[in-house]
Amino acid sequence: MARIVQKYGGTSVGDVDRIKRVAARIKETYDDGNEVIVVVSARSGVTNELIARAKAIHSIPDEREMDMLLSVGEQETIALMAMALHALGVPAVSKTGAQAGIITDPAHTRARIMSFEGDRIETHLKRGEVVIVAGFQGIAENGQITTFGRGASDLTAVAVANAVKADVCQIFTDVDGVYTCDPRIVSDASKIDEISYEEMLEFASLGSKVLQARSVEFAKKYGVTVEVRSSFNNKSGTIVKEEVESMEDVVVRGVAVDKDQAKVTVSNIIDKPGSAAKVFQTLSDAGIIVDMIVQNVGRNGVANLTFTVTRSDSARAEKTVATLLDELGGGEVEVFESIAKISVVGVGMRTHSGVAAKLFSTLAETAVNIQLISTSEIKISVVIDLEQADTAARAIHSAFQLGTK
């Protein structure tokens, strides 16, 4: 017998039939003698519909009211899921975030969990009930409903798992787990059985959509074991957990491909202290998140500054920087949208040398030009031409022998 948290996303609970199918799956786990706590998202599309209505009424809706509005999506699903379990003879009870005891700070639409005691859930588990908790939401100490931001039902699941000291937090998704590379790009990509929090964080922040970065951080902080697995089959998925020594045997865990970036180059600005600070403070004030940053200074005292942003932010980033050019002492801004970022990730890099050399030589052999390079302790990222992204990913994947074949 184990204590298991299962999280099902919006697609898995998208309509009545899917809710019934998920309920049948929960029943299997329950019938095996496990204690089960379920976290669900809003039915797919519901949150977007609610946002569309809000935007049709107010261009910048009040954040408190947005939380009041959006929290209804999950509340609908928990009630329907409880009914679906009842229909299968499984005792079950639904809980809003507030009822489950998830206390947050009062920062509407981006609240952080302040405290979460598992006793309210525990009471129901003791009665043999499955507890269904609404994802994505909590309650502030002032009694206001709060939400955690899009995709944060994963965070609720991990927080629930921590609060009730669950053995595992299973995140159900439409893939079998975390892969060594996107299988749509690399046909022999293989499922990773175990991955460390650090590696998973790199994958999450690199645009792999299987697990939200915030929930991985939370899991890491509290040591919650997470399993990413498919809602379509019963195969075991990928376990995300504390790094163990044997993990370092694998030098490169996987290859991440991010095709959703754009590169902004500010060239020929005068190299003086504070220029970069000025640029990135202004971008930050405009709410633009910058990923990679590279600066070179030439011999003639002029600097070139290059950074990457999400492609949808590139036009805004260009405009924002353009307003600063006079202050920076001239220069030009250029945007390159046709780029991709490819990263190799692995905790083994800490103890193994030669990863960078192998990566660069592989790209050279494949005639791929490297535009930017950025490294961390367990990751090397390069920016290359978008058109060469798939070819490059396949070559790297093969060079590091990550495939199943």
Added chain:
Amino acid sequence: MARIVQKYGGTSVGDVDRIKRVAARIKETYDDGNEVIVVVSARSGVTNELIARAKAIHSIPDEREMDMLLSVGEQETIALMAMALHALGVPAVSKTGAQAGIITDPAHTRARIMSFEGDRIETHLKRGEVVIVAGFQGIAENGQITTFGRGASDLTAVAVANAVKADVCQIFTDVDGVYTCDPRIVSDASKIDEISYEEMLEFASLGSKVLQARSVEFAKKYGVTVEVRSSFNNKSGTIVKEEVESMEDVVVRGVAVDKDQAKVTVSNIIDKPGSAAKVFQTLSDAGIIVDMIVQNVGRNGVANLTFTVTRSDSARAEKTVATLLDELGGGEVEVFESIAKISVVGVGMRTHSGVAAKLFSTLAETAVNIQLISTSEIKISVVIDLEQADTAARAIHSAFQLGTK
């Protein structure tokens, strides 16, 4: 300056455009210097959609989960309404039933209000904010979300008006007020300016849909002045309030026509004590609500028992009574669906005689046969043939000089 509660039903807030229109109307009242509290229902159709999903999952959904499910409808509307007011520059804040402080008993799907202090709403009124309260819902002392039953947003409005000692509780609807008769039947039906709680209760229970009976009872108990008015124009509506002496000057306030009834006759049963009790207890156990009851005993010791029920309940009522026939000592059950109930209502009947005589003679002159008669202190109801209902209503309306012409 006055303190005004305004209640808008599901049709009035059915979509984004209608919500904006209602917001503009609230703004007018607010800009006139009034304190405004708004109660809204779920957007029209939403509650039915939610029920349909629940029924597709479970034939008899758990009542706690139904409340969890259905309460989201109103929660969506309050958030959108607050945003719509913000868009017009009106400070506004939304409150779920729980947040507003509406404490109920724990009877899910049919909860009753136990206590409701207005201080939480008061705080916001003092800040100059419009407060938007979700209709139809509250919270039990055990923290569970409860609902009051269909159409009970009126009840919330009246309860809010009482809690904050509002000057008036305006119920916005698709008609200009309460009429002396259904204008679709009687073309010269006139709007009633003032009506007593007792009269309104009779109209409400007689199938006039403008105001829910429970909310009238609540208003009567606490002396809340209610105004029924149109959401499509600015005409003053019908004031429902404590009876004043001058109200008795009008003998008949109006004529109500109920075409949704069926008559069940149990004939030739042995006249012995307990027969009627047996019949109506069994019907009550089956959840069938009986309206009029008439019993005649013939000379030969056999009795005829006739009662009316909602037409949709007639087949079930017939079956239920049929199972009792042996016990009742034989007899037959017959159902007549082609009937209508016509009632004249007025507190003036207490002090004026001759209403019944005038009613019966008017029907006789119109060649309408009376099948059943039932009276109360301020009401006389007759059951007649359905096909003659409109003709009879027009004749009665005219005989009591209720028309505008």
